[in-house]
Amino acid sequence: xxxxxxxxxxxxxxxxxxxxxxxYGGLLGxxxxxxxxxxxxxxGAWFRAGTAEIHLGVEEDFRPARKAHPGLSVSxxxxxxxxxxxxxxxxxxxxxxxGHRRIYTTDPNGNRLEFLEPLPGxxxxxxxxxxxxxxxxxxxxxxxxxxHAADPYPRALGLATxxxxxxxxxx
Numbered sequence: 001x002x003x004x005x006x007x008x009x010x011x012x013x014x015x016x017x018x019x020x021x022x023x024y025g026g027l028l029g030x031x032x033x034x035x036x037x038x039x040x041x042x043x044g045a046w047f048r049a050g051t052a053e054i055h056l057g058v059e060e061d062f063r064p065a066r067k068a069h070p071g072l073s074v075s076x077x078x079x080x081x082x083x084x085x086x087x088x089x090x091x092x093x094x095x096x097x098x099g100h101r102r103i104y105t106t107d108p109n110g111n112r113l114e115f116l117e118p119l120p121g122x123x124x125x126x127x128x129x130x131x132x133x134x135x136x137x138x139x140x141x142x143x144x145x146x147x148h149a150a151d152p153y154p155r156a157l158g159l160a161t162x163x164x165x166x167x168x169x170x171x
Contacts, residue, residue, distance in 0.1 A: 008052075008070040011059035012044055012109050019108035020045050020056050027087055028080075030054070064110030077101050077117035 012020060024030045030047035034040075043058035052072050074080055081091050084105050092104045102116040 004051075006053065007046075007055050009055045009057055010065065010070070010107070010111050011062055012056045012111075013062040014043055014058045014060075016109055017043065017045050017056075023108050024054065024056070027083060027089075062109070064106070064112075066110070066112055069104075069112040069114050071102075071114040071116055074115045074117050077103060077115060080115055 021032065024045070024047040025032050028047075028049070030049040030052075033046040033048050033053070035044075035046055044056045046053065046055045048054075050073075052070070054070060081093075081103050084091050084103075089105045094102060094104075097116065099119055100116045101119060102114055104112060104114050106112055
């Protein structure tokens with residue numbers, strides 16, 4: 001049966017490959033993967049970092065994915081957020097995913113991307129998702145409080161925290 005996730009396919013418009021290489025390869029530090037000869041003529045580009053692989057494929061009637069997105073694990077969310085902001089990309093934070101700090105941005109074509117970093121000390125960085133008898137509501141509140149206390153984004157980058165969608169606070 002299913003053994004893992006090989007890659008995530010994200011659509012892109014024809015001709016956007018140079019911007020994708022600058023973003024995924026340059027800004028995010030992913031390595032471009034040579035596409036097989038049989039697929040290279042279709043355009044797009046493939047990138048890999050760690051166990052994550054993203055295939056960007058040309059779609060004739062391209063529309064950016066604003067809801068569907070890959071969630072990529074990172075080891076230094078603060079550095080990534082600063083790099084994105086310095087490069088002119090918007091960064092949105094939220095604290096709704098227990099055990100993690102996370103941000104959202106978009107690639108050069110407007111596709112939504114999520115980056116997550118496990119909070120230290122709760123076992124999630126080793127892949128442990130918690131015991132059955134834990135109260136998820138209590139855990140969510142604990143992580144939310146811990147996140148706000150240590151969240152560097154509003155001070156360092158002038159960003160809002162809490163439930164935020166596309167730069168607007170959700171009420």
